[in-house]
Amino acid sequence: MQFFGGSEISPSPPVPTASGNNAHMIYVFNRNGVCLLYREWNRPLHTLNAQQDHKLMFGLLFSLKSLTAKMDPTNLDKGNLGVPQLPGQGCSFHSFRTNTYKLSFMETPSGIKIILVTHPRTGDLRDSLKYIYNLYVEYVAKNPLYTPGTPIRCDLFDTTLDQYVRSIA
């Protein structure tokens, strides 16, 4: 089963339009709802304080995933709700779009959720989210100084993530 490639970071997927600086913010949660990373590049409006914002985001996505799986007209069995599945298997919610932004989501089998909010005309970001997960594995999960379950404070991850996100639309 070759979902996440070899030990080298997989080459980044082709960028649709590289106009840079179009991502608004990114959240990374683990399976217990701990917000491992929150970075924002462009967010003029803050309605809630940080804690509430993270809780709201986590709750929203948890509910959306359950709802979309339950409403699936093509699936015969009830499925295991709440259990992270391989992306692409079962019914998995991956993005929603409003007139002002697009939110892209990916959950890995280990329960790591990556949420990226960008401008509304962004294409399908599933491959980009997979690449960001690869960055997480290389620079956070394999970092000897990182304790799993704690907020991410790794220099290398921050810089490579920043560079990558600025290069996608």
Add this chain to the structure above:
Amino acid sequence: MGREVSESCIDSLLTEMVTTYCNRFYANKPELAARRIEAIGFQVGHQLSERYTMERPRFSDHLEAIKFICKDFWSELFKKQIDNLKTNHRGTFVLQDNRFRWLTHLSLDPTTENTEDPNGRSENKGAQVASMHLYFPCGIIRGALSNLGIPCAVSADISNLPQCSFVIRIKA
């Protein structure tokens, strides 16, 4: 054709070895932990140098042995050679690797480097933990050289990651 092993497995094993020795076996005695880890490296280096010098003639002098470490030995271990070798011709050699393979995934906490601690202790803590991971490769080098008949002392310097310098001091 030898057997192969996953690199992630080796990385995780080495990380866990250092963490176990530092946090469980010798929890408040970093010196002892460092010594144990270096001793493990010594054994490993001893055995590896035996294997990799099987078909070679004996080395004529210290410089030849160090060059063997820089080129063949390092290529077998890390698939690349040492990038820069410096010596003072009086028994001290500095081996510089611009991208040390076992340190590529290591990065320090950016926030602690900004705190103003009068003793600079918070900054040193991150660097101290990182330096624990270097005792193993230092031991490997010391073991390899000792097997070639060159007793020495090896230390490492990571002032700019991922670049790493190993300083070998040959006992006269």
